[in-house]
Amino acid sequence: MELKSKKVLVVGAGKSGLAVAHFIVKKGAVAVLADANNPAYPDDQLAELVAEGVELSLGGYPDVKKGSFDLVVMSPGVPLTVEPARAALDNGIPVTGELELAYHFTESPIVAITGTNGKTTTTALIGAIFQDAGISTLVGGNIGLPLVAEVEKYCSNDVIVAEVSSFQLETASSFKPKVGVILNITPDHLDRHGNMDNYIAAKSRIYANQEPGDYIVLNYDDPLTAELGAKSRGETIYFSRRKELENGVFVVEGKIVVKLGGKAEVICGIDDLSIPGAHNLENALAAVAATKVMGINNRSLAATLKNFKGVAHRLEFVAEINGVRYINDSKGTNPDASIKALEAYDEPIVLIAGGKNKGSDFSELAEKIKEKVRVLVVLGQSAELIAEAARARRFENILAAANFKEAVMLASQAARPGNIVLLSPACASWDMFKNFEERGELFRDIVLNIKSYREN
Structure with a gap:
Protein backbone atom coordinates (compact mmCIF):
# COMPACT_ATOMS: atom_id res chain seq x y z
CA MET A 1 0.00 0.00 0.00
CA GLU A 2 1.65 3.19 -1.20
CA LEU A 3 0.76 6.20 0.94
CA LYS A 4 3.34 8.79 -0.10
CA SER A 5 1.73 11.98 -1.44
CA LYS A 6 -1.76 10.50 -1.08
CA LYS A 7 -4.50 12.52 0.59
CA VAL A 8 -6.14 10.42 3.27
CA LEU A 9 -9.24 11.14 5.34
CA VAL A 10 -9.21 9.49 8.77
CA VAL A 11 -12.75 9.29 10.18
CA GLY A 12 -12.97 9.13 13.98
CA ALA A 13 -10.53 10.91 16.28
CA GLY A 14 -10.31 8.23 18.96
CA LYS A 15 -7.30 6.13 19.89
CA SER A 16 -7.31 4.30 16.57
CA GLY A 17 -7.79 7.43 14.49
CA LEU A 18 -4.96 9.27 16.21
CA ALA A 19 -2.61 6.34 15.62
CA VAL A 20 -3.58 6.12 11.95
CA ALA A 21 -3.12 9.85 11.37
CA HIS A 22 0.33 9.75 12.95
CA PHE A 23 1.28 6.66 10.92
CA ILE A 24 0.23 7.90 7.50
CA VAL A 25 1.86 11.31 7.96
CA LYS A 26 5.14 9.49 8.67
CA LYS A 27 4.59 7.67 5.37
CA GLY A 28 4.47 10.97 3.49
CA ALA A 29 0.70 11.22 3.09
CA VAL A 30 -1.48 14.26 3.64
CA ALA A 31 -3.77 13.37 6.53
CA VAL A 32 -7.09 14.93 7.48
CA LEU A 33 -8.40 13.73 10.85
CA ALA A 34 -12.14 14.20 11.15
CA ASP A 35 -14.70 13.64 13.89
CA ALA A 36 -18.36 14.59 14.22
CA ASN A 37 -17.63 15.74 17.77
CA ASN A 38 -14.91 17.82 19.43
CA PRO A 39 -13.05 15.25 21.55
CA ALA A 40 -10.85 16.43 24.40
CA TYR A 41 -7.42 14.87 24.81
CA PRO A 42 -4.77 14.95 27.52
CA ASP A 43 -1.13 15.80 26.92
CA ASP A 44 -1.66 17.98 23.84
CA GLN A 45 -2.06 14.97 21.53
CA LEU A 46 -3.89 16.97 18.89
CA ALA A 47 -1.32 19.75 19.00
CA GLU A 48 1.40 17.17 18.39
CA LEU A 49 -0.46 15.81 15.38
CA VAL A 50 -0.96 19.31 13.96
CA ALA A 51 2.76 19.94 14.42
CA GLU A 52 3.42 16.80 12.38
CA GLY A 53 1.23 18.17 9.58
CA VAL A 54 -2.15 16.56 10.26
CA GLU A 55 -5.13 18.69 9.28
CA LEU A 56 -8.08 18.65 11.69
CA SER A 57 -11.78 18.68 10.87
CA LEU A 58 -13.51 18.39 14.25
CA GLY A 59 -17.16 19.01 15.00
CA GLY A 60 -18.14 17.90 11.49
CA TYR A 61 -16.92 16.03 8.43
CA PRO A 62 -15.39 17.53 5.29
CA ASP A 63 -17.09 17.01 1.93
CA VAL A 64 -16.02 13.81 0.24
CA LYS A 65 -16.34 13.83 -3.53
CA LYS A 66 -14.49 12.44 -6.52
CA GLY A 67 -10.87 13.57 -6.40
CA SER A 68 -11.05 15.04 -2.89
CA PHE A 69 -9.32 12.10 -1.20
CA ASP A 70 -7.36 9.06 -2.35
CA LEU A 71 -8.32 6.92 0.65
CA VAL A 72 -10.72 6.99 3.60
CA VAL A 73 -9.69 5.15 6.79
CA MET A 74 -12.57 4.41 9.15
CA SER A 75 -12.08 4.06 12.90
CA PRO A 76 -13.80 0.90 14.18
CA GLY A 77 -16.19 2.83 16.41
CA VAL A 78 -17.64 4.75 13.46
CA PRO A 79 -20.24 2.89 11.35
CA LEU A 80 -19.96 2.71 7.58
CA THR A 81 -23.31 4.49 7.33
CA VAL A 82 -21.83 7.93 8.17
CA GLU A 83 -21.75 10.46 5.35
CA PRO A 84 -18.00 10.40 4.51
CA ALA A 85 -18.00 6.60 4.19
CA ARG A 86 -21.13 6.57 2.02
CA ALA A 87 -19.83 9.41 -0.15
CA ALA A 88 -16.45 7.71 -0.60
CA LEU A 89 -18.07 4.46 -1.72
CA ASP A 90 -20.40 6.36 -4.08
CA ASN A 91 -17.43 8.15 -5.65
CA GLY A 92 -15.14 5.17 -6.01
CA ILE A 93 -12.76 6.19 -3.21
CA PRO A 94 -11.34 3.16 -1.35
CA VAL A 95 -12.56 2.76 2.22
CA THR A 96 -10.48 0.77 4.69
CA GLY A 97 -9.72 0.49 8.40
CA GLU A 98 -6.79 0.51 10.81
CA LEU A 99 -6.57 -3.30 10.90
CA PHE A 308 -1.96 -16.96 33.73
CA LYS A 309 -4.24 -14.96 36.06
CA GLY A 310 -6.59 -13.37 33.53
CA VAL A 311 -7.13 -9.74 32.54
CA ALA A 312 -8.51 -6.64 34.19
CA HIS A 313 -12.29 -6.12 34.07
CA ARG A 314 -13.00 -9.76 33.15
CA LEU A 315 -13.95 -11.76 36.26
CA GLU A 316 -11.29 -9.75 38.07
CA PHE A 317 -11.16 -10.36 41.81
CA VAL A 318 -11.12 -6.98 43.54
CA ALA A 319 -11.38 -7.67 47.27
CA GLU A 320 -13.01 -9.69 50.02
CA ILE A 321 -14.69 -7.51 52.64
CA ASN A 322 -16.60 -8.92 55.62
CA GLY A 323 -16.84 -12.29 53.92
CA VAL A 324 -18.15 -10.86 50.62
CA ARG A 325 -16.10 -11.23 47.44
CA TYR A 326 -16.27 -8.42 44.88
CA ILE A 327 -15.75 -9.34 41.22
CA ASN A 328 -15.23 -6.83 38.41
CA ASP A 329 -16.64 -8.11 35.11
CA SER A 330 -17.15 -4.71 33.50
CA LYS A 331 -16.17 -6.23 30.16
CA GLY A 332 -19.36 -8.28 30.30
CA THR A 333 -21.06 -5.99 27.79
CA ASN A 334 -23.70 -8.37 26.41
CA PRO A 335 -26.11 -10.90 27.95
CA ASP A 336 -24.13 -13.98 26.92
CA ALA A 337 -20.99 -12.64 28.62
CA SER A 338 -22.92 -12.04 31.83
CA ILE A 339 -24.49 -15.49 31.66
CA LYS A 340 -21.00 -16.99 31.47
CA ALA A 341 -19.92 -14.85 34.42
CA LEU A 342 -22.86 -16.07 36.52
CA GLU A 343 -22.05 -19.66 35.61
CA ALA A 344 -18.47 -19.26 36.84
CA TYR A 345 -19.53 -19.15 40.53
CA ASP A 346 -21.43 -21.46 42.86
CA GLU A 347 -21.97 -18.91 45.66
CA PRO A 348 -25.12 -16.73 45.93
CA ILE A 349 -24.64 -13.63 43.78
CA VAL A 350 -25.65 -10.00 44.08
CA LEU A 351 -25.56 -8.89 40.45
CA ILE A 352 -25.10 -5.32 39.21
CA ALA A 353 -26.41 -5.04 35.64
CA GLY A 354 -27.49 -2.37 33.19
CA GLY A 355 -26.14 0.25 30.84
CA LYS A 356 -26.62 0.99 27.17
CA ASN A 357 -28.40 -1.76 25.26
CA LYS A 358 -26.83 -2.82 21.94
CA GLY A 359 -30.00 -4.40 20.59
CA SER A 360 -29.87 -7.38 22.96
CA ASP A 361 -32.65 -9.58 24.31
CA PHE A 362 -32.38 -10.15 28.08
CA SER A 363 -34.69 -13.17 28.36
CA GLU A 364 -31.93 -15.82 28.58
CA LEU A 365 -30.02 -13.68 31.06
CA ALA A 366 -33.19 -13.44 33.16
CA GLU A 367 -33.43 -17.24 33.26
CA LYS A 368 -29.87 -17.41 34.58
CA ILE A 369 -30.59 -14.61 37.08
CA LYS A 370 -33.49 -16.63 38.48
CA GLU A 371 -31.16 -19.62 38.84
CA LYS A 372 -28.03 -17.96 40.25
CA VAL A 373 -28.79 -14.50 41.66
CA ARG A 374 -30.04 -13.61 45.15
CA VAL A 375 -30.36 -9.86 44.57
CA LEU A 376 -30.36 -7.95 41.27
CA VAL A 377 -29.33 -4.29 41.16
CA VAL A 378 -30.21 -2.51 37.90
CA LEU A 379 -29.15 0.87 36.53
CA GLY A 380 -28.73 2.83 33.32
CA GLN A 381 -30.76 2.97 30.12
CA SER A 382 -31.48 -0.78 30.19
CA ALA A 383 -32.44 -0.98 33.87
CA GLU A 384 -36.16 -1.42 33.31
CA LEU A 385 -35.69 -3.82 30.37
CA ILE A 386 -33.56 -6.13 32.53
CA ALA A 387 -35.92 -5.78 35.50
CA GLU A 388 -38.95 -6.58 33.31
CA ALA A 389 -37.24 -9.67 31.89
CA ALA A 390 -36.42 -10.86 35.43
CA ARG A 391 -39.96 -10.23 36.70
CA ALA A 392 -41.33 -12.19 33.73
CA ARG A 393 -39.41 -15.15 35.22
CA ARG A 394 -40.95 -14.41 38.64
CA PHE A 395 -37.74 -12.98 40.05
CA GLU A 396 -38.70 -10.07 42.29
CA ASN A 397 -35.65 -9.28 44.46
CA ILE A 398 -34.69 -6.26 42.38
CA LEU A 399 -33.21 -2.92 43.46
CA ALA A 400 -33.04 0.11 41.15
CA ALA A 401 -30.10 2.52 41.40
CA ALA A 402 -30.05 6.11 40.21
CA ASN A 403 -26.32 6.07 39.45
CA PHE A 404 -23.30 3.80 39.52
CA LYS A 405 -22.11 4.65 43.02
CA GLU A 406 -25.58 3.94 44.39
CA ALA A 407 -25.66 0.62 42.54
CA VAL A 408 -22.42 -0.56 44.17
CA MET A 409 -23.53 0.62 47.60
CA LEU A 410 -26.94 -1.08 47.28
CA ALA A 411 -25.20 -4.29 46.24
CA SER A 412 -22.79 -4.06 49.16
CA GLN A 413 -25.63 -3.49 51.64
CA ALA A 414 -27.61 -6.42 50.23
CA ALA A 415 -24.69 -8.86 50.25
CA ARG A 416 -24.21 -11.36 53.07
CA PRO A 417 -21.05 -13.21 54.13
CA GLY A 418 -20.37 -15.95 51.59
CA ASN A 419 -21.98 -13.95 48.76
CA ILE A 420 -20.38 -12.52 45.66
CA VAL A 421 -21.04 -8.97 44.45
CA LEU A 422 -20.63 -9.26 40.70
CA LEU A 423 -20.47 -6.31 38.33
CA SER A 424 -21.40 -7.88 34.99
CA PRO A 425 -23.60 -5.30 33.26
CA ALA A 426 -24.70 -7.24 30.12
CA CYS A 427 -24.65 -3.82 28.43
CA ALA A 428 -22.28 -1.27 26.99
CA SER A 429 -21.03 1.51 29.25
CA TRP A 430 -21.63 4.46 26.95
CA ASP A 431 -24.70 5.85 28.71
CA MET A 432 -22.58 6.65 31.79
CA PHE A 433 -18.90 6.11 30.92
CA LYS A 434 -16.39 6.53 28.11
CA ASN A 435 -15.72 2.79 28.05
CA PHE A 436 -15.96 -0.39 30.09
CA GLU A 437 -12.50 0.24 31.57
CA GLU A 438 -13.63 3.48 33.19
CA ARG A 439 -16.68 1.69 34.59
CA GLY A 440 -14.57 -1.15 35.98
CA GLU A 441 -12.02 1.21 37.49
CA LEU A 442 -14.74 3.14 39.32
CA PHE A 443 -16.16 -0.13 40.64
CA ARG A 444 -12.71 -1.10 41.88
CA ASP A 445 -12.20 2.31 43.50
CA ILE A 446 -15.57 2.23 45.28
CA VAL A 447 -15.00 -1.30 46.56
CA LEU A 448 -11.47 -0.63 47.80
CA ASN A 449 -12.66 2.51 49.56
CA ILE A 450 -16.09 1.29 50.53
CA LYS A 451 -15.91 2.51 54.11
CA SER A 452 -15.33 6.14 53.08
CA TYR A 453 -17.99 5.88 50.35
CA ARG A 454 -20.50 4.69 52.96
CA GLU A 455 -19.66 7.65 55.18
CA ASN A 456 -20.11 10.06 52.27
Missing part, protein backbone atom coordinates in the same frame (compact mmCIF):
# COMPACT_ATOMS: atom_id res chain seq x y z
CA GLU A 100 -6.26 -3.57 7.12
CA LEU A 101 -3.79 -0.67 7.03
CA ALA A 102 -1.58 -2.30 9.66
CA TYR A 103 -1.68 -5.62 7.82
CA HIS A 104 -0.10 -4.08 4.72
CA PHE A 105 2.94 -3.01 6.74
CA THR A 106 3.35 -6.22 8.75
CA GLU A 107 6.18 -8.72 8.29
CA SER A 108 5.29 -10.93 11.25
CA PRO A 109 2.83 -13.84 11.20
CA ILE A 110 -0.46 -12.85 12.81
CA VAL A 111 -2.60 -14.81 15.23
CA ALA A 112 -5.98 -13.05 15.22
CA ILE A 113 -8.76 -13.71 17.72
CA THR A 114 -12.42 -12.79 17.39
CA GLY A 115 -15.73 -13.94 18.88
CA THR A 116 -18.58 -12.40 20.82
CA ASN A 117 -17.05 -13.16 24.20
CA GLY A 118 -13.63 -14.10 25.54
CA LYS A 119 -11.53 -12.23 22.95
CA THR A 120 -9.49 -10.18 25.39
CA THR A 121 -8.72 -13.02 27.77
CA THR A 122 -7.77 -15.37 24.94
CA THR A 123 -5.66 -12.74 23.20
CA ALA A 124 -3.78 -11.97 26.41
CA LEU A 125 -3.31 -15.70 27.12
CA ILE A 126 -2.00 -16.44 23.62
CA GLY A 127 0.34 -13.47 23.88
CA ALA A 128 1.62 -14.73 27.24
CA ILE A 129 2.20 -18.21 25.80
CA PHE A 130 4.39 -16.85 23.01
CA GLN A 131 6.21 -14.45 25.32
CA ASP A 132 6.88 -17.15 27.91
CA ALA A 133 8.30 -19.31 25.13
CA GLY A 134 10.86 -16.59 24.40
CA ILE A 135 9.28 -15.21 21.23
CA SER A 136 9.15 -11.46 20.68
CA THR A 137 5.40 -10.77 20.59
CA LEU A 138 3.19 -7.77 19.94
CA VAL A 139 -0.20 -8.02 21.64
CA GLY A 140 -2.63 -5.43 20.33
CA GLY A 141 -5.65 -4.59 18.23
CA ASN A 142 -9.03 -4.27 19.89
CA ILE A 143 -7.39 -5.16 23.23
CA GLY A 144 -6.30 -1.51 23.48
CA LEU A 145 -3.13 -0.91 21.41
CA PRO A 146 -3.70 0.03 17.74
CA LEU A 147 -1.57 -2.35 15.66
CA VAL A 148 -0.58 0.36 13.22
CA ALA A 149 1.37 2.11 15.99
CA GLU A 150 3.73 -0.83 16.53
CA VAL A 151 3.73 -3.38 13.68
CA GLU A 152 6.82 -2.08 11.90
CA LYS A 153 8.94 -2.72 15.01
CA TYR A 154 8.50 -6.49 14.58
CA CYS A 155 10.09 -8.83 12.03
CA SER A 156 9.28 -12.15 10.41
CA ASN A 157 10.67 -14.12 13.37
CA ASP A 158 8.30 -12.40 15.78
CA VAL A 159 4.56 -12.90 16.29
CA ILE A 160 1.66 -10.47 16.34
CA VAL A 161 -1.32 -11.49 18.47
CA ALA A 162 -4.35 -9.35 17.65
CA GLU A 163 -7.81 -9.12 19.13
CA VAL A 164 -10.08 -8.17 16.24
CA SER A 165 -13.68 -7.05 16.52
CA SER A 166 -16.52 -7.28 14.03
CA PHE A 167 -16.21 -3.52 13.57
CA GLN A 168 -12.55 -3.88 12.54
CA LEU A 169 -13.26 -6.83 10.27
CA GLU A 170 -15.99 -4.91 8.40
CA THR A 171 -13.32 -2.91 6.57
CA ALA A 172 -10.83 -5.77 6.11
CA SER A 173 -10.32 -6.74 2.46
CA SER A 174 -6.96 -8.55 2.18
CA PHE A 175 -6.27 -9.18 5.89
CA LYS A 176 -5.03 -12.76 6.29
CA PRO A 177 -3.80 -14.07 9.65
CA LYS A 178 -1.61 -17.16 9.79
CA VAL A 179 -3.95 -18.38 12.54
CA GLY A 180 -7.49 -17.12 12.98
CA VAL A 181 -9.59 -17.94 16.04
CA ILE A 182 -13.38 -17.62 16.36
CA LEU A 183 -14.34 -18.35 19.95
CA ASN A 184 -18.14 -18.13 19.73
CA ILE A 185 -20.92 -16.20 18.03
CA THR A 186 -23.95 -15.01 19.97
CA PRO A 187 -26.17 -11.94 19.38
CA ASP A 188 -24.26 -8.68 19.91
CA HIS A 189 -23.89 -5.30 18.21
CA LEU A 190 -27.14 -5.86 16.32
CA ASP A 191 -27.78 -2.14 16.61
CA ARG A 192 -24.79 -1.72 14.27
CA HIS A 193 -24.91 -4.84 12.08
CA GLY A 194 -28.70 -4.99 11.74
CA ASN A 195 -29.11 -8.77 11.97
CA MET A 196 -27.23 -11.95 12.85
CA ASP A 197 -26.38 -12.79 9.24
CA ASN A 198 -24.48 -9.52 8.87
CA TYR A 199 -22.78 -10.02 12.22
CA ILE A 200 -21.66 -13.55 11.31
CA ALA A 201 -20.48 -12.31 7.91
CA ALA A 202 -18.31 -9.68 9.60
CA LYS A 203 -16.78 -12.25 11.97
CA SER A 204 -16.16 -14.63 9.06
CA ARG A 205 -13.89 -12.12 7.33
CA ILE A 206 -11.15 -13.25 9.72
CA TYR A 207 -10.53 -16.31 7.53
CA ALA A 208 -11.91 -15.17 4.15
CA ASN A 209 -8.45 -14.78 2.60
CA GLN A 210 -6.76 -17.77 4.22
CA GLU A 211 -5.07 -20.39 2.06
CA PRO A 212 -3.63 -23.89 2.57
CA GLY A 213 -0.94 -23.57 5.24
CA ASP A 214 -3.09 -21.18 7.31
CA TYR A 215 -5.27 -22.25 10.23
CA ILE A 216 -8.70 -21.37 11.53
CA VAL A 217 -9.49 -22.41 15.13
CA LEU A 218 -13.21 -22.89 15.82
CA ASN A 219 -15.40 -23.79 18.78
CA TYR A 220 -16.93 -27.20 18.06
CA ASP A 221 -19.48 -26.73 20.86
CA ASP A 222 -20.92 -23.51 19.40
CA PRO A 223 -23.15 -24.37 16.39
CA LEU A 224 -22.87 -21.02 14.61
CA THR A 225 -19.10 -21.12 14.91
CA ALA A 226 -18.60 -24.82 14.14
CA GLU A 227 -20.43 -24.68 10.82
CA LEU A 228 -18.00 -22.06 9.49
CA GLY A 229 -15.29 -24.72 9.19
CA ALA A 230 -16.79 -26.06 5.97
CA LYS A 231 -16.08 -22.73 4.26
CA SER A 232 -12.39 -22.50 5.19
CA ARG A 233 -9.61 -22.88 2.62
CA GLY A 234 -7.05 -23.22 5.41
CA GLU A 235 -6.86 -26.07 7.89
CA THR A 236 -9.66 -26.11 10.46
CA ILE A 237 -8.74 -26.98 14.04
CA TYR A 238 -11.68 -27.51 16.39
CA PHE A 239 -11.68 -27.25 20.17
CA SER A 240 -14.29 -28.68 22.52
CA ARG A 241 -14.80 -28.96 26.26
CA ARG A 242 -17.72 -31.38 25.75
CA LYS A 243 -16.62 -33.89 23.11
CA GLU A 244 -13.52 -35.95 22.40
CA LEU A 245 -12.47 -35.03 18.88
CA GLU A 246 -10.72 -37.06 16.19
CA ASN A 247 -8.54 -34.04 15.51
CA GLY A 248 -8.29 -30.95 17.68
CA VAL A 249 -8.05 -29.83 21.32
CA PHE A 250 -10.47 -31.23 23.90
CA VAL A 251 -10.96 -32.46 27.46
CA VAL A 252 -10.69 -36.09 28.57
CA GLU A 253 -10.96 -37.13 32.22
CA GLY A 254 -10.19 -33.63 33.45
CA LYS A 255 -7.15 -33.18 31.17
CA ILE A 256 -6.56 -30.82 28.25
CA VAL A 257 -5.57 -33.02 25.31
CA VAL A 258 -4.18 -32.09 21.89
CA LYS A 259 -4.66 -34.53 19.04
CA LEU A 260 -3.18 -33.30 15.78
CA GLY A 261 -2.02 -35.71 13.12
CA GLY A 262 -3.30 -38.72 15.04
CA LYS A 263 -1.11 -38.36 18.15
CA ALA A 264 -2.81 -37.47 21.45
CA GLU A 265 -0.79 -35.42 23.97
CA VAL A 266 -1.84 -34.27 27.45
CA ILE A 267 -1.03 -30.63 28.18
CA CYS A 268 -2.26 -30.21 31.78
CA GLY A 269 -5.26 -30.74 34.03
CA ILE A 270 -8.21 -28.38 33.84
CA ASP A 271 -7.88 -27.86 37.60
CA ASP A 272 -4.43 -26.40 36.95
CA LEU A 273 -5.96 -23.35 35.24
CA SER A 274 -5.94 -20.18 37.33
CA ILE A 275 -8.85 -18.49 35.50
CA PRO A 276 -12.35 -19.54 36.66
CA GLY A 277 -15.35 -20.72 34.68
CA ALA A 278 -16.27 -23.04 31.84
CA HIS A 279 -15.93 -20.20 29.34
CA ASN A 280 -12.31 -19.67 30.41
CA LEU A 281 -11.65 -23.37 29.87
CA GLU A 282 -12.87 -22.83 26.31
CA ASN A 283 -10.57 -19.82 26.00
CA ALA A 284 -7.66 -21.98 27.19
CA LEU A 285 -8.49 -24.73 24.69
CA ALA A 286 -8.55 -22.18 21.87
CA ALA A 287 -5.22 -20.73 23.01
CA VAL A 288 -3.65 -24.21 23.07
CA ALA A 289 -4.86 -24.88 19.52
CA ALA A 290 -3.63 -21.53 18.19
CA THR A 291 -0.17 -21.80 19.72
CA LYS A 292 0.38 -25.53 19.21
CA VAL A 293 0.09 -25.17 15.43
CA MET A 294 2.70 -22.40 15.70
CA GLY A 295 5.18 -24.81 17.28
CA ILE A 296 4.95 -24.07 21.01
CA ASN A 297 5.99 -27.10 23.06
CA ASN A 298 3.79 -28.78 25.65
CA ARG A 299 5.90 -27.96 28.70
CA SER A 300 5.94 -24.24 27.93
CA LEU A 301 2.21 -24.30 27.19
CA ALA A 302 1.39 -25.99 30.48
CA ALA A 303 3.52 -23.56 32.48
CA THR A 304 1.74 -20.51 31.07
CA LEU A 305 -1.72 -22.03 31.47
CA LYS A 306 -1.00 -22.66 35.15
CA ASN A 307 0.36 -19.16 35.80
